[in-house]
Amino acid sequence: MNTNTNPEWRSRLEQAAKQFQTRFLPKLRKAQSEYGPKVQQAVSQTADTLGQIDSKLEGTKYGDRYVTLKQEVNSAKASYANTKTKIKMGYVDTNTQGSAEPHPQAAKVGETVAKAELSLRQRLKELLQSAADRL
Numbered sequence: 001m002n003t004n005t006n007p008e009w010r011s012r013l014e015q016a017a018k019q020f021q022t023r024f025l026p027k028l029r030k031a032q033s034e035y036g037p038k039v040q041q042a043v044s045q046t047a048d049t050l051g052q053i054d055s056k057l058e059g060t061k062y063g064d065r066y067v068t069l070k071q072e073v074n075s076a077k078a079s080y081a082n083t084k085t086k087i088k089m090g091y092v093d094t095n096t097q098g099s100a101e102p103h104p105q106a107a108k109v110g111e112t113v114a115k116a117e118l119s120l121r122q123r124l125k126e127l128l129q130s131a132a133d134r135l
Contacts, residue, residue, distance in 0.1 A: 078110065
């Protein structure tokens with residue numbers, strides 16, 4: 001059923017949007033102004049603490065292992081982001097074999113996670129669209 005041509009659905013959607021604007025939007029704005037600065041301060045403090053922990057870990061006797069692990073995680077993150085971007089742009093072959101990745105296993109993990117995430121998102125989108133069409 002197409003909601004654009006059905007006046008009853010259109011009316012219900014407009015009513016829901018109006019209720020959202022009058023009931024929930026003011027509460028969301030109040031919560032944002034009240035809790036926003038507190039959240040920003042907590043994020044800042046957490047970032048500072050993580051920086052201190054990072055420095056301490058690099059300075060320990062296991063610092064070289066920590067640095068290597070950190071590089072592998074960063075490689076996986078970069079590969080994940082790169083693969084997501086390639087898939088969204090329509091590239092089919094996102095194979096990283098023969099690439100100049102410093103940590104190929106970590107890069108492969110990032111690539112696999114990105115492909116799985118995008119596949120799941122597409123499937124969820126299709127299921128939601130199918131459910132909406134049935135209403």
